[in-house]
Amino acid sequence: MNLKYCDKKRRLYFISNESGMHQLWEMDIADQKKRKVTSFSQNTKNFWIEANHIVVATDYNGNERNQYHKLDSRIATEITSRPDYFHYYGKYKVGEDSYIVIRNHYEHSTFELCKMEGQGNIEVIYVFSNPIHFIHELSTDRYLLSMDVDNIDQILMIFDKKSGEPVVLPLPKARFSAFKFIRDTCFCLCDIEDGYKNIYEIDINNGRYKKRTFFKWDIEHFKLFNDNKEAMISCNEDGFSKLYRLNLTTWEVVQLPFNREGVIHSLAIRGQQEVFLIYSSVDQPHLIYCYDLDQKSFKVMAGNEACEPISFKTASYPSFDGTQIPYFIYESESDMGAVIHIHGGPESQSRPEFNTLYYLLNKTGLCVAVPNIRGSMGYGRPYLEADDKEKRLDAMKDVVELRRHLIKTEHADASRVSVMGRSYGGLMTLLLVTHQPSLWRAAVDIVGLSDLGTFFSHTPPWRRRMRAAEYGSMETHGSFLKDISPLSRSRQITAPLMIFHSHHDSRVPYTESKQMAEVMEENGQDVTFTVYDNEGHTFMHRENLEDMHHKIANFLTTLHEKK
Structure with missing residues (x-):
C-alpha cells in the first residue's frame, strides 16, 4: 500500500503485511533490497515523508484513532x-x-484544526461541525481545506488564521482529491460536471474552474513529473487500471503500454524516467513494478509469484428495470454452485485485484460472482445515487437478478447459490436473507449493519448526518428503515448464517452483529458468530484473516456439497 519515493535517500517506501502485521518497509533502488523500517506492536496505517524524518500513523487494534510517531534515524518518537x-x-x-x-474526539461531533508543537502542546485554531481535510498551505497561516457535506461530496474553503474565519469557495459540491500546485495554479481531480473524476484547473481566488481531461471514467492517480510539465495518470476503466502520460501544456494524453488486466493500487515517480507502481490482478498477488519511460519497458522489483491461473471474465446483466449491472466472475468447472459477494461502501467498487478470499473460494470449486450493484462508484453520478434512501431495495433486487442470471448462464443451479458481503455488503446480505429467504443456500455477514435505526443511535452525530444522505434519516425515513430492518425480520432467515465482527470497529458498531446473532440464537436458528478482539472495521492481522477465510471456505463448501 501507499507507495512513495524519497529522492534524498533514493528509496521507495510502502506498507506491507508480509511480516504478519502492517509495517513500513523501504527498498533501495540500487540493489532492490527490502528492509522493514518499523516494528510497532500495532499496525502501521499511513506515513508521510518530510524533509528530515518520516511521520508514521498507528492505531490501537484497528480503532482508527491514529496516533503519530516521528521516525528519525530509525528511532521512533511519539x-x-x-x-x-x-x-x-x-x-x-x-x-x-x-x-x-x-x-x-471519539465521543464528540466537532473537528478541530490544530497546531502541535512538541508532544502535548496543542493549539486549537478553529472548530468545525463537519469533517474537514487539510489540502495545502497557500501562504503563512492561510490554508486550503475541504469539508464533507455528505457521504460523497465536499466543498472547498480557505481558512486564514489572521481573520479566524473560513471562507467557502464558490464551487459546486463534488468529489475532490489529488491537489497539485504549480506556482499559482491549482490542479485537482474532481467530478463537478458529469460525475467522473477528471483533472480540473481551479482558480483558488475566485472559484472559477476549467476541465482539462475528458475521460468517461474516474482518474484514480495523478502524479506530476518532468519539472511539473507532465503528469502520470491512471484511470479506472470499468474496474481495470489504464496508464497514461499527460502533457500539461498541450493536454495531449498518450496511453502507455501497460496491457495488464488488473489494478494499480499506488503510483510514484522518480525523476523524469522511472514510474513505480503497485499492481495486482485476480491471480497475481501484489507486485512492485518499475516502468522506464525512455525504454518503454517494465520490470518487477518486488512482490509475489503468480498464483495458478483462474478462469475469469467481466460482463453485465439487465436488472429488473433494465439497468445494466456490471460484474466480474471467477468461473468454475465443478458443480459446486456459486457465491455472490457484495462490496461495502455503499459508495465503493469491486475491482479485478487480488482477493485472497475470492481466490480461495474459487479453488475449492465455487463460482464467485462480484457485482457492482447500483450505488457503486466508477460509473457516473446517476448510477452512484441510484440506491439512495427509499431506493435501497432496488439495489437488493440487483443481486436477486444476478442470481437469476447465474442460473440462466449455467454458472449455478437454483439450490446452491449463497450470498455474502462486508460492511454495507453485510447489510445487503442480511436484507437478502430476510426479504428473499428461499433463494439462498447460505450467507456470510462480515461487519455488517443489522438495523439502520440502532446503527444511527450508536454512531456519532456527525457520521449520522453524513450517512443520512445515503440511507435516509430516522426523522424523515424512519418507518421505511424500520420496515426493511433485517433485525426485525430475523425470523424469516432459513439459510445458515455466519457472522464476523470485531470489538474495535469505529464505523459499524460491534453491537450490530451481536444483536443479530443473539436474536437468531434465541429463535433456534442456524447462526455462527466469530469475534476478533484485536481488529477494527478492516481486519489487518494475518492470522485473523486466514482464520476467517478458512472458516468461510469450509462453511460454504460443506453446505454446497450437500445434495
Missing part, C-alpha cells in the same frame, strides 16, 4: 498520545518544527 482522539495529518511546518493536524 508525537501524539491522545488515544481518545482520531487524528488526521495535515502539514509539517519545517521552520517551526510543528505540525498542522485535524482531530476529532
Whole structure:
C-alpha cells in the first residue's frame, strides 16, 4: 500500500503485511533490497515523508484513532498520545518544527484544526461541525481545506488564521482529491460536471474552474513529473487500471503500454524516467513494478509469484428495470454452485485485484460472482445515487437478478447459490436473507449493519448526518428503515448464517452483529458468530484473516456439497 519515493535517500517506501502485521518497509533502488523500517506492536496505517524524518500513523487494534510517531534515524518518537482522539495529518511546518493536524474526539461531533508543537502542546485554531481535510498551505497561516457535506461530496474553503474565519469557495459540491500546485495554479481531480473524476484547473481566488481531461471514467492517480510539465495518470476503466502520460501544456494524453488486466493500487515517480507502481490482478498477488519511460519497458522489483491461473471474465446483466449491472466472475468447472459477494461502501467498487478470499473460494470449486450493484462508484453520478434512501431495495433486487442470471448462464443451479458481503455488503446480505429467504443456500455477514435505526443511535452525530444522505434519516425515513430492518425480520432467515465482527470497529458498531446473532440464537436458528478482539472495521492481522477465510471456505463448501 501507499507507495512513495524519497529522492534524498533514493528509496521507495510502502506498507506491507508480509511480516504478519502492517509495517513500513523501504527498498533501495540500487540493489532492490527490502528492509522493514518499523516494528510497532500495532499496525502501521499511513506515513508521510518530510524533509528530515518520516511521520508514521498507528492505531490501537484497528480503532482508527491514529496516533503519530516521528521516525528519525530509525528511532521512533511519539508525537501524539491522545488515544481518545482520531487524528488526521495535515502539514509539517519545517521552520517551526510543528505540525498542522485535524482531530476529532471519539465521543464528540466537532473537528478541530490544530497546531502541535512538541508532544502535548496543542493549539486549537478553529472548530468545525463537519469533517474537514487539510489540502495545502497557500501562504503563512492561510490554508486550503475541504469539508464533507455528505457521504460523497465536499466543498472547498480557505481558512486564514489572521481573520479566524473560513471562507467557502464558490464551487459546486463534488468529489475532490489529488491537489497539485504549480506556482499559482491549482490542479485537482474532481467530478463537478458529469460525475467522473477528471483533472480540473481551479482558480483558488475566485472559484472559477476549467476541465482539462475528458475521460468517461474516474482518474484514480495523478502524479506530476518532468519539472511539473507532465503528469502520470491512471484511470479506472470499468474496474481495470489504464496508464497514461499527460502533457500539461498541450493536454495531449498518450496511453502507455501497460496491457495488464488488473489494478494499480499506488503510483510514484522518480525523476523524469522511472514510474513505480503497485499492481495486482485476480491471480497475481501484489507486485512492485518499475516502468522506464525512455525504454518503454517494465520490470518487477518486488512482490509475489503468480498464483495458478483462474478462469475469469467481466460482463453485465439487465436488472429488473433494465439497468445494466456490471460484474466480474471467477468461473468454475465443478458443480459446486456459486457465491455472490457484495462490496461495502455503499459508495465503493469491486475491482479485478487480488482477493485472497475470492481466490480461495474459487479453488475449492465455487463460482464467485462480484457485482457492482447500483450505488457503486466508477460509473457516473446517476448510477452512484441510484440506491439512495427509499431506493435501497432496488439495489437488493440487483443481486436477486444476478442470481437469476447465474442460473440462466449455467454458472449455478437454483439450490446452491449463497450470498455474502462486508460492511454495507453485510447489510445487503442480511436484507437478502430476510426479504428473499428461499433463494439462498447460505450467507456470510462480515461487519455488517443489522438495523439502520440502532446503527444511527450508536454512531456519532456527525457520521449520522453524513450517512443520512445515503440511507435516509430516522426523522424523515424512519418507518421505511424500520420496515426493511433485517433485525426485525430475523425470523424469516432459513439459510445458515455466519457472522464476523470485531470489538474495535469505529464505523459499524460491534453491537450490530451481536444483536443479530443473539436474536437468531434465541429463535433456534442456524447462526455462527466469530469475534476478533484485536481488529477494527478492516481486519489487518494475518492470522485473523486466514482464520476467517478458512472458516468461510469450509462453511460454504460443506453446505454446497450437500445434495
